[in-house]
Amino acid sequence: MAWAKKLLRVNLAKGEVASEPLNMEWAGEYIGQRGLATRYLVAETDPKCDPLGADNKMIFATGPLTGTAVSTGGRYSVITKSPLTGAVACSNSGGFLGAELKSAGWDMIIFEGKSPKPVMLRIVNERAELVDAADLWGKSVWETDKLIHDKYQDAQIRIAAVGRAAESGCLYSAIINDLHRAAGRSGVGAVMASKNLKAVAVRGSRGVGGVKDPARFMKSVAEQKKVLAENPVTGKGLPALGTQVLMNVVNEIGALPANNMRDVQFDGASKISGEAMLEPRPGDGKPNLTTNAACFGCTIACGRISTIDKNHFSVENKPEYWGNSGGLEYEAAWAMGADTGVSDMDAITYTNFICNEDGMDPISFGATVAAAMELFELGAITTKQTGGVELKFGSAEALTWCADQVATGQGFGKELGLGSKRLCEKYGHPELSMTVKGQEFPAYDPRGIQGMGLTYATSNRGACHLRSYTVASEVLGIPEKTDPLVTDGKAGLVKAFQDATAAVDSLGICVFTTFAWTLDNIAPQVDAACDGEWSVDRLLEAGERIWNLERDYNMKAGISGADDKLPERLLKEAAKTGPAKGKVNGLEKMLPEYYKLRGWTKDGQLTDKVRKQFALPA
Amino acid sequence: MQVTFKLFATLMRHLPPGAKRHAVTLEFGAGEAVTPNQLIERFAVPRSEVHLVLVNGVYLAEDGRDTPLRDGDQLAIWPPVAGG
Numbered sequence: 001m002a003w004a005k006k007l008l009r010v011n012l013a014k015g016e017v018a019s020e021p022l023n024m025e026w027a028g029e030y031i032g033q034r035g036l037a038t039r040y041l042v043a044e045t046d047p048k049c050d051p052l053g054a055d056n057k058m059i060f061a062t063g064p065l066t067g068t069a070v071s072t073g074g075r076y077s078v079i080t081k082s083p084l085t086g087a088v089a090c091s092n093s094g095g096f097l098g099a100e101l102k103s104a105g106w107d108m109i110i111f112e113g114k115s116p117k118p119v120m121l122r123i124v125n126e127r128a129e130l131v132d133a134a135d136l137w138g139k140s141v142w143e144t145d146k147l148i149h150d151k152y153q154d155a156q157i158r159i160a161a162v163g164r165a166a167e168s169g170c171l172y173s174a175i176i177n178d179l180h181r182a183a184g185r186s187g188v189g190a191v192m193a194s195k196n197l198k199a200v201a202v203r204g205s206r207g208v209g210g211v212k213d214p215a216r217f218m219k220s221v222a223e224q225k226k227v228l229a230e231n232p233v234t235g236k237g238l239p240a241l242g243t244q245v246l247m248n249v250v251n252e253i254g255a256l257p258a259n260n261m262r263d264v265q266f267d268g269a270s271k272i273s274g275e276a277m278l279e280p281r282p283g284d285g286k287p288n289l290t291t292n293a294a295c296f297g298c299t300i301a302c303g304r305i306s307t308i309d310k311n312h313f314s315v316e317n318k319p320e321y322w323g324n325s326g327g328l329e330y331e332a333a334w335a336m337g338a339d340t341g342v343s344d345m346d347a348i349t350y351t352n353f354i355c356n357e358d359g360m361d362p363i364s365f366g367a368t369v370a371a372a373m374e375l376f377e378l379g380a381i382t383t384k385q386t387g388g389v390e391l392k393f394g395s396a397e398a399l400t401w402c403a404d405q406v407a408t409g410q411g412f413g414k415e416l417g418l419g420s421k422r423l424c425e426k427y428g429h430p431e432l433s434m435t436v437k438g439q440e441f442p443a444y445d446p447r448g449i450q451g452m453g454l455t456y457a458t459s460n461r462g463a464c465h466l467r468s469y470t471v472a473s474e475v476l477g478i479p480e481k482t483d484p485l486v487t488d489g490k491a492g493l494v495k496a497f498q499d500a501t502a503a504v505d506s507l508g509i510c511v512f513t514t515f516a517w518t519l520d521n522i523a524p525q526v527d528a529a530c531d532g533e534w535s536v537d538r539l540l541e542a543g544e545r546i547w548n549l550e551r552d553y554n555m556k557a558g559i560s561g562a563d564d565k566l567p568e569r570l571l572k573e574a575a576k577t578g579p580a581k582g583k584v585n586g587l588e589k590m591l592p593e594y595y596k597l598r599g600w601t602k603d604g605q606l607t608d609k610v611r612k613q614f615a616l617p618a
Numbered sequence: 619m620q621v622t623f624k625l626f627a628t629l630m631r632h633l634p635p636g637a638k639r640h641a642v643t644l645e646f647g648a649g650e651a652v653t654p655n656q657l658i659e660r661f662a663v664p665r666s667e668v669h670l671v672l673v674n675g676v677y678l679a680e681d682g683r684d685t686p687l688r689d690g691d692q693l694a695i696w697p698p699v700a701g702g
Contacts, residue, residue, distance in 0.1 A: 232667070232698040237627060243701030245627050248640065252624075252694050253675045270639045275626060302701075330701045469702055476700050477670065481677065515700040579675040 002064040002529040013113030017128045035506035035546035037061035037079035047557035051083035052194040054114040063508025067102030067208040072510035074099040074296025082186035085438040085462040094295030095181030100158035104204025115196035123202045133198040141176040163358030166193035168409020170417035172364035180326025180356040217528035231516035238302040243330035244274030254578020255448025258338045260370040264575040268343025283309035314350035334443035335366025347396035351403040358407035367440035371420035380427040437462035446585040447575040451490035453585035457564045460550035468497030487586040491593035503543035545614040561604025619646040624694040651686040670696040
């Protein structure tokens with residue numbers, strides 16, 4: 001088991017909540033979380049529906065290992081149709097909410113319809129109710145969190161909420177839980193706000209029962225925690241420097257996109273790196289990083305808790321930002337730093353705080369600002385649109401101004417909130433949008449890391465590094481080193497990462513465990529916890545099934561193989577510096593091989609054979 | 619001959635005082651040969667912590683680390699790291 005075998009259905013239009021049994025046949029095929037929730041989305045919604053309309057559904061889903069003693073077992077995902085991409089959205093978050101939901105006795109929550117007025121869902125174990133949230137609407141995530149805790153006088157309530165960015169229609173708005181953990185990508189926050197759902201507040205005290213073989217499970221969990229502790233990445237590197245350890249690595253290898261991906265290296269990289277977060281600041285002599293932090297059940301603890309220098313212009317006279325809060329992760333530091341040309345660590349820590357406070361995806365936000373800066377440089381956007389602000393690459397003042405504007409949906413912030421694709425189209429330069437399927441790129445330039453080009457192009461949720469993190473192999477040598485500058489063998493690598501990651505994302509554990517664990521380490525824990533027999537092969541088969549199901553959903557939503565593409569810049573403008581100098585991404589060499597390995601048609605369509613192999617729904 | 623030697627992440631502690639941006643510039647006499655492994659030795663970087671070795675941004679496999687560096691080379695070293 002490990003599944004609670006129960007889901008909560010919330011009909012927002014009628015204001016009703018109901019319990020129903022989890023479809024265990026589907027759980028056997030799609031595991032939980034990402035996979036199982038996608039199966040429900042496919043069964044219950046029209047892929048062509050308006051993402052922000054009442055017909056779209058939104059699912060909060062845990063995995064079978066969420067809330068158990070397994071390391072990192074606190075994950076949940078939000079699955080819905082994305083308003084940013086029109087594709088399936090699946091945004092994975094840590095923190096404590098997922099485990100709390102499971103401890104309250106629920107595997108998932110399906111939200112359907114649209115509430116006529118602002119509401120929040122309150123769950124206390126088996127009891128669930130919709131509560132009026134008129135007093136919360138218009139408030140930031142942080143204010144909302146405090147008001148709910150104050151109202152119910154229970155510090156242990158775990159809360160996920162949307163902020164003012166989502167309320168004002170920002171298409172990359174996030175759902176934030178536990179103040180600074182995020183279901184960040186693809187605009188799931190906008191879907192939640194479109195349903196007039198402000199927050200989900202959960203208190204669960206039942207614990208997670210039903211583990212198939214508790215003694216074997218605890219033994220396996222202890223053994224595998226030891227593997228994480230003894231591995232230099234998960235035991236040492238990530239707790240000490242967080243994901244930000246990558247900033248200097250990726251810059252050195254010449255794959256750090258900068259200035260809206262015009263460049264592949266950034267002069268200011270070391271100033272905004274994980275190493276720099278440990279060094280005393282010139283202003284107050286304190287380091288940016290206060291401590292590391294862990295999500296529920298995590299024995300890695302890569303999270304960053306940071307402060308901003310009180311004298312920095314961004315927080316002058318704003319004491320509410322003087323304390324500790326969620327600090328920079330690599331992707332956020334890259335998007336708001338290198339991609340905008342800003343090397344002011346305090347400024348990007350401030351914009352990171354704002355992304356958490358009002359619920360924005362820092363990757364899409366930073367990349368959209370970068371696109372706007374290039375448009376400004378060309379004269380396509382002027383101070384007329386910005387109300388006098390000079391949107392120049394490298395300007396920390398412009399960056400912090402943009403964050404404040406998008407967070408509250410004011411003025412030009414409304415346009416920035418549309419994301420880079422719509423912004424660049426509006427101002428006549430669609431070629432400047434560094435996106436795939438409408439979603440902004442993360443922090444690895446596919447000219448310098450070839451496999452990531454295929455990763456981005458074929459990702460089922462638009463440009464994303466977490467769907468197949470070939471960086472691990474191409475740059476970091478995990479599990480084995482491959483050459484980042486060649487395309488040979490990358491199709492197989494991408495497929496292998498995609499399938500394995502889909503399985504991991506469906507279990508309730510963090511993908512960062514896979515820097516030390518393979519499925520050989522994971523399968524015994526799943527097998528001891530869950531009904532049935534769970535081998536590596538079965539997990540991989542489920543992962544491949546999930547990948548194909550997501551692809552099928554997207555195809556039915558109107559996306560095709562023609563959308564498996566990269567912006568021209570990455571295919572035609574060669575890298576100017578570093579080891580990749582003179583190179584573009586070789587997507588055209590990798591894509592046909594990838595389709596073949598997937599068993600799809602030459603134009604990327606699923607075949608009947610694949611449908612039958614994975615018993616996909618019609 | 620000039621070589622830039624960079625240590626990152628948890629290896630930073632092996633840099634001499636005065637290192638800037640995680641790097642020191644080293645001078646060698648003309649005709650003097652120095653290899654990555656010799657520099658790793660000289661700065662007492664534990665071999666077990668040497669994982670990612672880049673010369674001018676290009677990965678250098680273990681069997682190439684006894685090849686002499688050239689004038690202007692940048693040698694950068696990390697322990698096993700990852701992120702995302």
